[in-house]
Amino acid sequence: MDMSDLALSVPAGLGIAALLLGAFLGAILPTCLYVYVEPRGRMQWATAGDTPSTRRAPLLVRLTAWLSFAIGQTAVALLLVPVTCGGLLYVQIRLGALSPIGLGITGALGLAALVQAALAFRLVPLGVRLLARNAREGQRAPSLARLNGTVHGVILAGALSLGWAMRTMPGLVRPVLRHTLEWTALRPVAAFAIVCLLQALLLGRSGQLMQDKQDE
Numbered sequence: 001m002d003m004s005d006l007a008l009s010v011p012a013g014l015g016i017a018a019l020l021l022g023a024f025l026g027a028i029l030p031t032c033l034y035v036y037v038e039p040r041g042r043m044q045w046a047t048a049g050d051t052p053s054t055r056r057a058p059l060l061v062r063l064t065a066w067l068s069f070a071i072g073q074t075a076v077a078l079l080l081v082p083v084t085c086g087g088l089l090y091v092q093i094r095l096g097a098l099s100p101i102g103l104g105i106t107g108a109l110g111l112a113a114l115v116q117a118a119l120a121f122r123l124v125p126l127g128v129r130l131l132a133r134n135a136r137e138g139q140r141a142p143s144l145a146r147l148n149g150t151v152h153g154v155i156l157a158g159a160l161s162l163g164w165a166m167r168t169m170p171g172l173v174r175p176v177l178r179h180t181l182e183w184t185a186l187r188p189v190a191a192f193a194i195v196c197l198l199q200a201l202l203l204g205r206s207g208q209l210m211q212d213k214q215d216e
Helices: 003-008 012-026 028-045 059-078 080-094 100-121 123-131 135-168 175-215
Strands: none
Touching (some): 059 123, 059 175, 080 100, 080 175, 100 123, 135 175
16 A cells, blocks of 8 residues: 555544434434334234234335435435535546546446435335335336346446545545545445445345235
8 A cells, every 4th residue: 555545544433423413323323214104004014813013014114214214314314425525526627637447437437426325225115115015016026126136236237346546546546535436436336336235135025025915
């Protein structure tokens, strides 16, 4: 690692602490939404011989709905990534640093974050319909899960490839731009893609579970 890399690196402990604090604060709003919505959908899951205490959606469906709320909320913060990338594009142009590779990487990360945010906003009403046992949502959940999984899988692979390229080829982009992109765009996009892949997996299984219960 050269001196510029060392000077711009962020301590690992600080990053972990910020991540844990962000996860705790980010869980408050989706949990409140879940607590408000979930009891109102319990009657849709009523079965013969059940009781009010057991009348609720399966655990897998509830977990999928909560994660959908959390991802939808986080999409608002994710919009900071394309805004940052737009600012970095402007700075590069103003400074005359017109490297096609640097401009392309910056623009690609901003576009990826926009696509992720657009898909994530759709998950909030999806979570509500899952808890309400919407039959149509159960039918289309597997196909939606495949779409989201494919898109976020491609984005994750692209982000990892870009990160590997920038680390192994230091001259690919300027050091300041490389570190700025890594912490403000690359890592958030990759982390968001991983969480969305998990949600897509749960969504597909939840949809299949809802269809199985519908057939009973």
